[in-house]
Amino acid sequence: MDEETLQAALNTADVLCAQRGVRFTAQRRRVLELVCRAERPVGAYEILGQLHTGATAAPPTVYRALDFLLEQGFVHKLETLHAFIGCTHPEHPHASQFLICADCGRVKELESEAVAGCLRSAAQETGFHPKRPVIEVLGTCAQCTHKAKKV
Amino acid sequence: MDEETLQAALNTADVLCAQRGVRFTAQRRRVLELVCRAERPVGAYEILGQLHTGATAAPPTVYRALDFLLEQGFVHKLETLHAFIGCTHPEHPHASQFLICADCGRVKELESEAVAGCLRSAAQETGFHPKRPVIEVLGTCAQCTHKAKKV
DNA sequence: CATTTTTCGAAACATTATAACAGTTGTGCG
DNA sequence: CGCACAACTGTTATAATGTTTCGAAAAATG
Ligand SMILES: [Zn+2]
Ligand SMILES: [Zn+2]
Ligand SMILES: [Zn+2]
Ligand SMILES: [Zn+2]
Numbered sequence: 001m002d003e004e005t006l007q008a009a010l011n012t013a014d015v016l017c018a019q020r021g022v023r024f025t026a027q028r029r030r031v032l033e034l035v036c037r038a039e040r041p042v043g044a045y046e047i048l049g050q051l052h053t054g055a056t057a058a059p060p061t062v063y064r065a066l067d068f069l070l071e072q073g074f075v076h077k078l079e080t081l082h083a084f085i086g087c088t089h090p091e092h093p094h095a096s097q098f099l100i101c102a103d104c105g106r107v108k109e110l111e112s113e114a115v116a117g118c119l120r121s122a123a124q125e126t127g128f129h130p131k132r133p134v135i136e137v138l139g140t141c142a143q144c145t146h147k148a149k150k151v
Numbered sequence: 152m153d154e155e156t157l158q159a160a161l162n163t164a165d166v167l168c169a170q171r172g173v174r175f176t177a178q179r180r181r182v183l184e185l186v187c188r189a190e191r192p193v194g195a196y197e198i199l200g201q202l203h204t205g206a207t208a209a210p211p212t213v214y215r216a217l218d219f220l221l222e223q224g225f226v227h228k229l230e231t232l233h234a235f236i237g238c239t240h241p242e243h244p245h246a247s248q249f250l251i252c253a254d255c256g257r258v259k260e261l262e263s264e265a266v267a268g269c270l271r272s273a274a275q276e277t278g279f280h281p282k283r284p285v286i287e288v289l290g291t292c293a294q295c296t297h298k299a300k301k302v
Numbered sequence: 303c304a305t306t307t308t309t310c311g312a313a314a315c316a317t318t319a320t321a322a323c324a325g326t327t328g329t330g331c332g
Numbered sequence: 333c334g335c336a337c338a339a340c341t342g343t344t345a346t347a348a349t350g351t352t353t354c355g356a357a358a359a360a361t362g
Contacts, residue, residue, distance in 0.1 A: 023328085023339075025339095025341090027341075028340095043317085043318080044318070045317070045318070056342080056343085058342070059318085059319070059320085060319090060320075060321090060341085060343085061342075061343095063318095063319065064340080064341080079230045079231050079285070079287075080230050080285050082317085097273065097274075099277065099279045099281075102282065108277060108279070110274075110277070112269075112270075112273040114269055115266075115269050115270050115273050118265055118269040118270075119248065119263075119266050119269075119270075119286065122248065122261055122263040122265065123248075123261075123288050123290065126250065126259060126261070126293065127292070127296065128250045128252075128259070128288070128290055128292055129290045129291045129292075129296050130250075130290040131253065131289050131290040132288070133286075133287075133289075134285065134286070134287045134289070135270065135284075135285070135286050136230075136284075136285045137274050137279070137281045137282075137284045137285070138281075138283045138284075138285070139280045139282040140279070140280040140282070141278070141279055141280075145278065145280050174309080174359085174360095176309070176310090178309085178310075194349080195349070195350080196349070207312080208311085209311070209312060209313080210349085210350070210351085211311085211351080211352090212312095214350070214351080215310080233348080233349065233350095303362105304361105305360105305361080305362085306361070307358105307360075308357105308358085308359070308360085309356105309357080309359080310355105310356080311355090311356075312354090312355090312356100313352105313353090313354095314351105315351075315352075316349100316350075316351065316352085317348100317349075317350070318347100318348080318350090319347080319348070319349090320346080320347070320348090321344105321347085322344090322345085322346100323343090323344090324342085324344105325341080325343095326340080326341070326342090327339085327340070327341085328338090328339075329336100329337085329339095330336090330337085330338100331334105331335090331336085331337105332333105332335090
């Protein structure tokens with residue numbers, strides 16, 4: 001995420017938190033910034049390592065901040081990677097799909113209503129009531145596929 | 152998985168391993184049996200706890216067996232639960248979807264080609280080459296939804 | 303039966319996540 | 333303002349999950 005996008009994301013978070021009456025503390029802001037600034041998904045302990053803000057920091061510090069950001073929909077958790085990524089459109093709740101490149105490690109967030117709807121239908125056919133769909137695809141991104149062909 | 156289904160699963164595994172020229176050792180067989188016998192997904196350490204087969208057993212013992220069973224497609228790993236479940240149709244490779252009931256903990260394995268295809272399309276539209284899709288839906292199963300309504 | 307490959311045992315270690323409790327800070331109200 | 337209360341944070345310890353490594357045992361190979 002580039003600097004401009006980052007600032008926009010932080011501003012959006014500010015506004016949304018105000019609207020929702022929740023506190024966007026310095027700590028939470030800092031964690032969101034670290035997650036968004038990263039080119040790739042970041043693990044909790046990786047964030048922790050970058051949090052040396054004068055005082056120390058322990059795992060719960062990071063996990064609490066992440067829990068908050070997840071609740072507010074500012075970040076997503078990638079279950080297959082045990083890592084976190086900034087959301088690209090936090091203003092509305094959504095079921096998204098993640099394309100994870102095993103080569104470069106970059107992740108693209110899709111928001112295909114077709115996929116979401118299809119899965120919802122398939123689930124509901126069996127009488128199942130979906131709450132939280134987790135859709136993550138491991139593979140190779142366009143860029144890396146292209147590179148591989150050239151070599 | 153009931154006793155009959157279990158025996159069928161073990162036999163299928165036997166046959167497939169023979170066909171594939173891989174060894175279905177007593178250890179692997181035992182782990183598969185434990186996974187299949189469970190009503191719900193089981194964690195690696197849970198299996199480990201039930202493996203007191205005279206000799207001791209350490210984590211690698213279980214993880215090695217599980218790796219083998221995963222490769223052969225006899226079990227699946229549920230990433231959101233860090234747990235394993237026996238596959239209901241191990242004879243052919245497949246991309247499946249899992250419906251995980253947050254209430255009773257039971258998991259249903261779907262094999263919807265519609266869902267798989269839809270996701271594949273969405274991914275490929277962006278130039279992404281899917282390798283391993285992970286689709287897990289947390290929610291409430293038909294049975295538990297029904298029970299909840301009665302109360 | 304010697305050689306080679308695969309599997310298994312065992313100990314230590316690495317990573318991810320949570321529990322529990324005390325202190326601190328912010329917020330609303332009289 | 334000064335207090336009460338809730339939310340947030342610091343700290344320590346611990347749980348749960350997963351891996352590395354090395355060497356012994358067992359099985360396939362010839
Ligand atoms: Zn998102
Ligand atoms: Zn890539
Ligand atoms: Zn299956
Ligand atoms: Zn249920």
